[in-house]
Amino acid sequence: MNKATHWLFHGVRARLSDSSLGVAHITPLVPIAQLEARKIQSLLERLVLMGTTNVFTSAISRSQQSFFETLGFEPYDDLELLSHDLSSPIFKPKERLDRGRRSDWQRILDADNAAFSGFWKLDQSGLLEALNATLRTRVRLHQSSDLHGFAITGRTGRSAFLQRLAVKPVHQGIGVGRCLVADALNWAKRRSVREVLVNTQSNNHAALNLYQSMGFTVKNDGLVVLQWSPDT
Incomplete structure (x- = not known):
């Protein structure tokens, strides 16, 4: 293992936070x-040995939880997992959305950090992980001068x-999120996707209301983020 900020290690991807020491x-x-x-x-x-004091899992299923708990991980936060089967009509947003490019990354991070707090804010490594998590990725921006x-x-x-x-x-509260979600759903439907998944914190009622109003349904099992520290 070297000083790289992210790497693969025996079936897991590990990355060091850019913004939170340790x-x-x-x-x-x-x-x-x-x-x-x-x-x-x-x-x-x-x-x-590299100075890490807190390790967090990604959002994992309940069935994966016990493996990590035997290593000393403890629950940090609960998430709801929602699914959309694309069978219901999806409105097409009238607003023009722009394609997100590499030159937009800092603006994307600034918007993300304004929208989320604490642990949930993306740093550059987290953004790269989100962009590279799947074989095909679509990034869309809702913007005017800002x-x-x-x-x-x-x-x-x-x-x-x-x-x-x-x-x-x-x-928030003026249809920006609804426009972006509709664009994502229409893109998936055009590509014959069978299911679109999204997760959000169990106490993020605004996000849950948005997703459910657009046809997402909550899956029963849910997800969890676990935390480990040397003192656990």
Whole structure:
């Protein structure tokens, strides 16, 4: 392992936070049954040697939770997982959306950091992870002279994922998020996607109301983010 900010390690992707000193994130890339506890423990030990004091999992399913808990991880936050089967009519937004480009990354991060607080803010490594999580990615911006909000949607095969949706507080409540979600759903439908997934914090009632009003339904199992520290 070197000083790179992100790398692959025995079935998981690990990355160091750009914005929070001592924080690392890990994402399982293979089924939990293929992960080896001793190798993940070795990863944690190496992260500590690099100065890491807190390690967070990505949003994982409840069925994956027990594996990490045996290594000392504890629940940090609960998420709702929602699904859209694209069978219901989807309105087509009248507003023009712009394609997000690499030159827009800093503006995207600024909008994201205005929309989210604390742990949930994206840094550059997190943005890159969202952009590269699927085989195909669509980034759309809602803007005039200012960036109002953005959406990152990914697709692999017949499944799509609304990876990130953020609207600046000053532009919330006027249809920006609805426009961006509609664009994502229409894009997925044109590509014969069978299901679009999105997750959000269980206490983010505004996001839950938006998604459910647009045809998403809550899946029963939900997701969880886990946290580990050397003192756990």
